[in-house]
Amino acid sequence: MVAINNSASAPGVETSYGPAGYKGLVHNSFLLSLSAFASIGGVLYGYDQGVISGVLVMTSFGKEFPSLAHNSTLQGWMVSVLTLGAMFGALANGPIADRLSRRWSILLANIIFLIGSILQAASVNVPMIFVARFIAGLAIGQLSMVVPLYISELAPPTLRGGLVALQQLGITAGIMVAFWLNFGTQHIGGTGDGQSPAAWRLPLALQCLFSLILGVGTFFLPYTPRWLMMKDRENEAVSTLSRLRRVPRSDGRIMNEVLEIKVSVLFDKATTAAMFPGVTSPIRLSVERYKSLLALRHLNRRLLTACALQLIQQFTGINAIIYYCRIRRSPDVDLYDSDIGLSGSSVDLLATGVIGILNFLCTIPAIMFMDRWGRRTVLLVGGMGMGISQLIVATLYAVYEHSWASHRGAGWATAAFVWIYICHFAFSIGCINWVIPSEIFPPGVRSQAVGIAIGVNWLSNFIVALITPRMLDSITFGTFYFYLAFCVFLVFWVYFALPETKGVPIEEMDKVFGGNQGEQDTIRMASIRHQLGMGGVDGAVKDDSGGYVEEVEDHDWTV
Structure with a gap:
C-alpha cells in the first residue's frame, strides 16, 4: 500500500494557538x-x-x-x-x-x-x-x-x-x-x-x-x-501569519503552518502544470480549473x-x-x-x-x-x-x-x-x-x-x-x-x-474527502515535502523517477 503523510504537523510540534470554542x-x-x-x-x-x-x-x-x-x-x-x-x-x-x-x-x-x-x-x-x-x-x-x-x-x-x-x-x-x-x-x-x-x-x-x-x-x-503564498510572497505570508497569531516569526507553530501552506500551494502548482501543460493564459487556466x-x-x-x-x-x-x-x-x-x-x-x-x-x-x-x-x-x-x-x-x-x-x-x-x-x-x-x-x-x-x-x-x-x-x-x-x-x-x-x-x-482535507489520487500525485506530494525538509527520507519509498513516497502505517489513505 502506498500513501502519503499529509499531516499538518510533524510529530511533537505544537500547532495549537489556544483552546477551541469561545x-x-x-x-x-x-x-x-x-x-x-x-x-x-x-x-x-x-x-x-x-x-x-x-x-x-x-x-x-x-x-x-x-x-x-x-x-x-x-x-x-x-x-x-x-x-x-x-x-x-x-x-x-x-x-x-x-x-x-x-x-x-x-x-x-x-x-x-x-x-x-x-x-x-x-x-x-x-x-x-x-x-x-x-x-x-x-x-x-x-x-x-x-x-x-x-x-x-x-x-x-x-x-x-x-x-x-x-x-x-x-x-x-x-x-x-x-x-x-x-x-x-x-x-x-x-x-x-x-x-x-x-x-x-x-x-x-x-x-x-x-x-x-x-x-x-x-x-x-x-x-x-494563503493568497500571499499563491503569489510567491512568502516573506509577507510569514509576517502576516505572525501578526494574526500574535506570536513571533520564529515560533515553531508559525514555521510549521507556513510550511504546510507552502506544501499545499506548491503541490497545487505542480499538479496544475502537469494537468494543463502549456496553459499560461490566466483566463484559460481558470476555465481549466473549473473543469477539474x-x-x-x-x-x-x-x-x-x-x-x-x-x-x-x-x-x-x-x-x-x-x-x-x-x-x-x-x-x-x-x-x-x-x-x-x-x-x-x-x-x-x-x-x-x-x-x-x-x-x-x-x-x-x-x-x-x-x-x-x-x-x-x-x-x-x-x-x-x-x-x-x-x-x-x-x-x-x-x-x-x-x-x-x-x-x-x-x-x-x-x-x-x-x-x-x-x-x-x-x-x-x-x-x-x-x-x-x-x-x-x-x-x-x-x-x-x-x-x-x-x-x-x-x-x-x-x-x-x-x-x-x-x-x-x-x-x-x-x-x-x-x-x-x-x-x-x-x-x-x-x-x-x-x-x-x-x-x-x-x-489536510484530502484525508477526509480523498485526493492525491494516482501514483504521480503521491510522488509529487512526497517529493515536495522532502525538498522542504518535512520528511520523506526516513521510512519513505523511492520510486523509479527519484521521487519519494512516504508510507503511513497508521492510516489507510490508499492511492
Whole structure:
C-alpha cells in the first residue's frame, strides 16, 4: 500500500494557538475582530433581505409604485431579482478573488453595492428599482462568496468554524436591524395616505452606511497568508501569519503552518502544470480549473457536498419565512395575519421583530461552540429541530385552516413553532453552509469552488422566493410539508454521507474527502515535502523517477 503523510504537523510540534470554542475566540481577540469586521459583508445581505419585506407594504411605496403594490408576481420578482444578481456575482468572483486578492475583491464588491443602493433609494420607476436591486445583488453575491473564504484562510483549524459563522451572525444582525428600522420609519408622516416617501427611501439609503464602513476598513485588513503564498510572497505570508497569531516569526507553530501552506500551494502548482501543460493564459487556466472540479473524483465529491448543503439550506424553508412575514397586513402572503388567526400591530411586530431577534441570538451558540461540537452534530440537532417544527406547523395548519378565529391558542402555537424553527436553523445549517464550502477545497480551486457553491445557494434562494407565495396560495399547509421533506433529507444525508471537518487543517482535507489520487500525485506530494525538509527520507519509498513516497502505517489513505 502506498500513501502519503499529509499531516499538518510533524510529530511533537505544537500547532495549537489556544483552546477551541469561545475561550479560543477570546484568546485570539485580534483575529476575532478582523473576522467580525469582514462579516459586515453579511450585514449588507441580511439588511437588504430584511428591509425589502417592510418596504413593499408601506403606503408611500405603494403610491410610488402601484403596479408593485398590487401584483404579487411582480413583488416576488422584485425580491428575487437581487438573488439572481447575487448568483452571478458569486459565480464571477472566484477568478476576481484569485487575481485581486480576497481583500480587494471585498472593496470592489462594496463599490458595486454602493451604486446599487443609491439607485434603489433614488428609484422613480419599476425598471429602475429592478436594475438597482440586480446591481446590489451582484455585490452581495461577491461578498457572500469572498467573506467566508477570507475568514477561513485567516483562521487556525480550531477556530475556523466559529469565525466563519460570524458571516451568518452578520446576516441575522442585518435582518434584525432592518426589521426594527422599518417598523420605525413607517411612521414618518403617518402610516396612511400622508406617509412620507422618506419612510421607504431612508431605510434603503441607510444600507450605504454599512457599505462605506466596510469599504474604508478594507484598507486596514491584511491579505490572507494563503493568497500571499499563491503569489510567491512568502516573506509577507510569514509576517502576516505572525501578526494574526500574535506570536513571533520564529515560533515553531508559525514555521510549521507556513510550511504546510507552502506544501499545499506548491503541490497545487505542480499538479496544475502537469494537468494543463502549456496553459499560461490566466483566463484559460481558470476555465481549466473549473473543469477539474467536475473531472477529478475527489474534487467533484467536495463540490457535490458543498452544493447539496446550499440547496438543502434554502429548501428547509428559511427564506419562505423571512421574505413573506410582513410587518403590516398586505395583499400579499402574511403568515401571521389572517392565515393563522392573529392580527393587530403588536402581533405584526412579533411576526417580524421576534424572528429577527431569535435569528440573531441563536446564531451566537454556533460561533461559540461549533468548533467543539463538530459540524455533523450541529447539523443533526438542527435538522431534527427544524423538521419537528415544520411538522407541527403543517399539522396545525391542516387541522385549523378554516377555524383559526375560534382556536387562537392554535394560532399562537403555530407562531411559537415557527420561532422554534428559526432557532434551530440559526445555530445549525444557517451557519454551517458558509463554513464547509470555505474549508474543504484545495487552494488552487478554492475560490472557483466556493463561488459555484454560493451561486447554487443564490439560485435556490431565487427559486424559493418565486415559488413560496404561489405554494401558500395553492397548497397552503402543504407548503410546510414540502419543506419538512428537506429537513428529513438533511438529517439522513448528514448521518450517512457528510464527513466531519471539525479541527481539520485546510491542507489536510484530502484525508477526509480523498485526493492525491494516482501514483504521480503521491510522488509529487512526497517529493515536495522532502525538498522542504518535512520528511520523506526516513521510512519513505523511492520510486523509479527519484521521487519519494512516504508510507503511513497508521492510516489507510490508499492511492
